[in-house]
Amino acid sequence: MGLLNGAETAAIDDAAIYRQVWTIEVPRVAGGSTFDGVTIHDDLTGQNCVIDPGHIDVEGYNVSWQVPGNMTSGMYRIEVDNSSGLFLPTMVGDSHDSHFMNSDNGYRAHVDQCFLSHTTYVKTGTSWSELGMVYYYGHIESVEYDANKKTAVIEAISVAARFLKGEWEEDDGGEYDTGETVYGEVVW
């Protein structure tokens, strides 16, 4: 059972037209759980700042006992044109706001408070079909700027990969941990 449907397969076989959209998800407030998407690039609208759309690597672990393989890191890098300065999160008070600023209330986020999403479509007939099997959503780890080239490289890590970096702690399962909740109440 494949991941592509018939229309997508036909479109790819017949001079496929692709559309890519990148969005930075910015929190409304510090520590907030509500995020708003700031679209930085959409092939359809001509808002094109992504210079290098990058690639993703996927590798399986446990391929064999002798050479188990690696789990890939879930990292994704894109390079963007920053000649407008919009990728400088400290920009404020200008005629145009930073891509890391939420438009609802003007909250200016740090880059590592934000997430990067990437959606890819293929044109099927007159509509766009999302290739959901390669939808990316990851936490922005860093943004590196090049003043001469006026570019920025955004690097993100997928949420799942970020979880895998967590460690067991000595304090896991402390006193009164009944198993019902991590620090539950002892009821007897």
Added chain:
Amino acid sequence: MSLPSGWWDTSASPDYEDIKKEPTVSGASSSFSLFTDDDGVDYTRHFISGCGFVSAAGGRIKAGETNNMTGSKEFGMMWVYDPSGPGYYYTTDSLHLNSAATYYGDGESLLYWPFDDAASIINIAASRGSAGTARFFMPDCWLGTVAEVSGAIMMEKGLDVDYVDTAAWSAADDGHKDYGSGSDTLSIFYRREPGRTYGDTLKAIARHSWDILFINMKCQISMISRESTTATHIITGLDLDDGVISVQWRMASEHIGNWFYVGYGRWSSCDREWVYAAPSTYPLHLKETDAGVPTKYEELWELYENAASQALHGVRKVGNNRAVMYSGREEEEVTAFYLPYLTQPDPDASASVAEASRDEFMERRGIEGAARREITTVQNFRGLDYDVGYKITGTDLTGEDGTITVTCIKKTVDFKDFTVTSVLLQEFN
């Protein structure tokens, strides 16, 4: 046979009768009747579990600050509770709970840990002078299939199900259970290891199966079964007309392994309920010479060799490397035999349980010892039709009449030129 309905979205209530395998509840526990008298004759005793979970503490349980609990940050909480009695009891890091003069008296409780020295096997148990109910609990322990334990860890540690390929996990559980029925299947026991990442934990757990663990193209953690026969994760008929730009292949003999152990001596298994006339001074001290007590480690260590493969390729040992393992907060370098958490799932485990595990290892012995080929193909975005872990039957990329079955083990999706590079593993077993 797959993961229970609601596995990923419910918070199960612990029943304190088992080592937990519910998704959001951790902990090893056992509730049982205490001894009914102390004359050393009519004892009945119940032991914690089939896997001897307390032995995970490695014989180094530390005392809590008071005698109400075992409050060791190193090993987590463990206590015995008697609803009618004085409450908790604790262990010291010596062999006995209290001095010889005080333990085992009426109203006293004993808490032992097993396998603390080379000469004996001691199972944990508690005693009072009257009947009662005791409860043991030790947090962050799980018992179940590879899918159950790894899934439960992710849930308990708070990973949102949006980032988990839950269907794959369920199919993986199916694959494990195909080897047996009910609890008669390959099971593992895992307890947290401070300092170890969740990623390394999931890897170590995955190695008890054939399942491929990875972060998929959609950035979800996935574990795809290579045993499940469900249509999910299988495609058919990949050939040169499927947007293929190039095909290359190589023999991947580095994968061949034909000599390996299963099992690990950090814990052992006491899966029987003994009827044992306790001596007066060490009432719960079971020696390995006693009937029904498995010899300390050896029964769980079994060598699997593939003689045919050895004749062809020489002896290629798997697991003869060194690895850092964790016992509580302590690191120790050990020989890793790759299946450190293998266990038998229940105290009434019969030979059939071992056979279910053995069946799997026997089958895997054949595959691990066989030659392999890696086929690397570059496609246009038709390559998005399958992810890592997918089995592809009827593959016809190498001019061999479409008879090849392969498993995708690696992919690179390039968004600049809209190509997909896939590495497909063919196993000749």
